[in-house]
Amino acid sequence: MVGLKLPLLLVLLHAVFGSAYRWFNWQFEVTCESDAYIAPEDESAAASFLRDQYARGSLIKVVGNGHGFGNLTTCVDTARTKKPSYIVSLTNLKHLDINREDMTVTFGAGWDVYDLIQELKANGLSFNNLGVEQVQNFIGAVSTGTHGTGSLVGNMATQVVGLRVLDSQGSLRVIDQTTNAEELKAFRISLGALGLITEMTIKVHPTYLVKKTTRVLNATTDYAQMYKEIAQLYKEHDRMTVWGPHFDWDSKAQDWAIEPTYFASWWEPTNYTGVRNCTLNYCANGCGDCKKNYICYDEVSDAVSCGPEGVCTHQFYAEIEHFFPAEYLLEAATNYTLFQQSQTPRMKAPYNEQMVFQFRMLKGDDAYLSPVNTYNLGPESSGVFAVLEIDWMQEYNNFTTLWQNQELAEEFLPRFGEAYNVRSHWNKMSPANSTYILEKFPKLPEFLAIQERQDPKCQFVNDFLVQQLGITRCSDYLSM
Ligand SMILES: Cc1cc2nc3c(=O)[nH]c(=O)nc-3n(C[C@H](O)[C@H](O)[C@H](O)COP(=O)(O)OP(=O)(O)OC[C@H]3O[C@@H](n4cnc5c(N)ncnc54)[C@H](O)[C@@H]3O)c2cc1C
Ligand SMILES: *[C@@H]1O[C@H](CO)[C@@H](O)[C@H](O)[C@H]1NC(C)=O
Ligand SMILES: *[C@@H]1O[C@H](CO)[C@@H](O)[C@H](O)[C@H]1NC(C)=O
Ligand SMILES: *[C@@H]1O[C@H](CO)[C@@H](O)[C@H](O)[C@H]1NC(C)=O
Ligand SMILES: *[C@@H]1O[C@H](CO)[C@@H](O)[C@H](O)[C@H]1NC(C)=O
Ligand SMILES: *[C@@H]1O[C@H](CO)[C@@H](O)[C@H](O)[C@H]1NC(C)=O
Numbered sequence: 001m002v003g004l005k006l007p008l009l010l011v012l013l014h015a016v017f018g019s020a021y022r023w024f025n026w027q028f029e030v031t032c033e034s035d036a037y038i039a040p041e042d043e044s045a046a047a048s049f050l051r052d053q054y055a056r057g058s059l060i061k062v063v064g065n066g067h068g069f070g071n072l073t074t075c076v077d078t079a080r081t082k083k084p085s086y087i088v089s090l091t092n093l094k095h096l097d098i099n100r101e102d103m104t105v106t107f108g109a110g111w112d113v114y115d116l117i118q119e120l121k122a123n124g125l126s127f128n129n130l131g132v133e134q135v136q137n138f139i140g141a142v143s144t145g146t147h148g149t150g151s152l153v154g155n156m157a158t159q160v161v162g163l164r165v166l167d168s169q170g171s172l173r174v175i176d177q178t179t180n181a182e183e184l185k186a187f188r189i190s191l192g193a194l195g196l197i198t199e200m201t202i203k204v205h206p207t208y209l210v211k212k213t214t215r216v217l218n219a220t221t222d223y224a225q226m227y228k229e230i231a232q233l234y235k236e237h238d239r240m241t242v243w244g245p246h247f248d249w250d251s252k253a254q255d256w257a258i259e260p261t262y263f264a265s266w267w268e269p270t271n272y273t274g275v276r277n278c279t280l281n282y283c284a285n286g287c288g289d290c291k292k293n294y295i296c297y298d299e300v301s302d303a304v305s306c307g308p309e310g311v312c313t314h315q316f317y318a319e320i321e322h323f324f325p326a327e328y329l330l331e332a333a334t335n336y337t338l339f340q341q342s343q344t345p346r347m348k349a350p351y352n353e354q355m356v357f358q359f360r361m362l363k364g365d366d367a368y369l370s371p372v373n374t375y376n377l378g379p380e381s382s383g384v385f386a387v388l389e390i391d392w393m394q395e396y397n398n399f400t401t402l403w404q405n406q407e408l409a410e411e412f413l414p415r416f417g418e419a420y421n422v423r424s425h426w427n428k429m430s431p432a433n434s435t436y437i438l439e440k441f442p443k444l445p446e447f448l449a450i451q452e453r454q455d456p457k458c459q460f461v462n463d464f465l466v467q468q469l470g471i472t473r474c475s476d477y478l479s480m
């Protein structure tokens, strides 16, 4: 009888408290079980939810769209704690207000990047900075320092001029560049650790078009030579992405074979007034057979980034993305590539498919947790960072190979971190090591002081945040 009663009891409990909710990231390899998915109707409902949960010390993970490669956005699994554990999404907060006098737009946390771009375009407006895709929640993207490319272009967070945030007791704080500019530097890139951001205000400008030029380039295994050519191209084009070199897995040789060509795209101002044609052909955005010379023109967001309709394949991959002062580009690119080659003998899996290197540039900034924060740079540094990404793609859903590749990927930071002043993208397999993080993020103590004020009972943390940021007061957060 007990065997019958227990499930019945659980069903009744779920009816009262809502159903358990399993969270997954975009490629379904990072997951956690929570007690419920909470999507408040508005800011005041979110505040009262927090007030209620504060008394119980419930664990709360605010999520965007889960487009990450690590455990930043993972909730605390219900199996690990007696406290309630919730996923909170602010997807219903959809208000939007354009201020043409200040040239700013203020919007609720529910806006995704793609929808915001469409809405702004319809009003003749654009913003300047975004990554290669538009699928993230806007605040989710900003909160990890999502960026595109350009030595004169900052990451998405640099355009934030104000926001509203709820702390763990449901109290509202309004932060903006006129009343509390210093504090804004903590909140621009907050990793979900400083509370629920309910609204954001960003700078916008009149829509403008850019010209995109794509050129096919010849690859060579003389890496120093190839990267010299790339470094030279960066002297000629400040807003450029290099897609390559690309390698294909040769299962016979059990080795990576370099593809003979790769390509680079750069963007520049234009007075063009004709048909906008970058999104007419999604090859332009990393889809299909893109290794060809072409030019196109489009509104800046559409020219540098790709809407959901242009994303034709999503592989199953491990990825690192490292930022280091641009002065190291040539040496670091060469040594990263050689180090990767030294790992290949340990990669013997017939399920590997492709490996892609990618290079971008990014202007440094002063957000406390910006991966391109300039706080520890010497006077010899230009303040511009190079961004090196490596993607390891393997057969879809082969977790064995994915995990193997993830382990190898995590060897790069210990190998090169100190030599090149490297910082990792927060949502791309950043290995936990708070001593190192403190060294590369000198404003971490200031960030943690605000974290304590916003979250005195350690309800917003998870293992990733505690370990990466070294939040020692929360080391017992599962049971405290
Ligand atoms: C295929 C792919 C391509 C990518 N390309 C790029 C790229 O070109 N450049 C780049 O820089 N990155 C890129 N990324 C990384 C991606 O931009 C970041 O991981 C981004 O943070 C994901 O946003 P999200 O809303 O999907 O994230 P989530 O993982 O859901 O959230 C990210 C963080 O924001 C926090 N958060 C979300 N909403 C709120 C809120 N309302 N208040 C407070 N905190 C909140 C979360 O707690 C979490 O810490 C790519 C990722 C993928 C999968
Ligand atoms: C995420 O966390 C889980 C559980 O600790 C771990 O097994 C997994 O390797 C982590 N994934 C990444 C990409 O760090
Ligand atoms: C690449 O090599 C081919 C064949 O050798 C040559 O025709 C072409 O001009 C080269 N391209 C560049 C950009 O150097
Ligand atoms: C656009 O036109 C203006 C005015 O004629 C000119 O000054 C400017 O250089 C042009 N810009 C480009 C990129 O051609
Ligand atoms: C876009 O239009 C321009 C001007 O007509 C043309 O030169 C270019 O080839 C077009 N690009 C693509 C990718 O169709
Ligand atoms: C990078 O490569 C050069 C040349 O092989 C070598 O002298 C140097 O020690 C390497 N640096 C690092 C940090 O690996």
Ligand SMILES: *[C@@H]1O[C@H](CO)[C@@H](O)[C@H](O)[C@H]1NC(C)=O
Residues within 6 Å of the ligand: 349, 350, 351, 395, 397, 398, 399, 400, 401
């Ligand atoms: C995944 O790859 C491993 C080897 O790395 C192999 O043993 C396993 O059979 C593969 N699994 C699937 C489901 O393809």
Ligand SMILES: *[C@@H]1O[C@H](CO)[C@@H](O)[C@H](O)[C@H]1NC(C)=O
Residues within 6 Å of the ligand: 413, 414, 415, 417, 418, 433, 435, 436
């Ligand atoms: C922390 O990271 C740095 C750089 O990756 C490395 O040199 C150091 O050994 C690491 N320390 C620990 C304790 O893992």
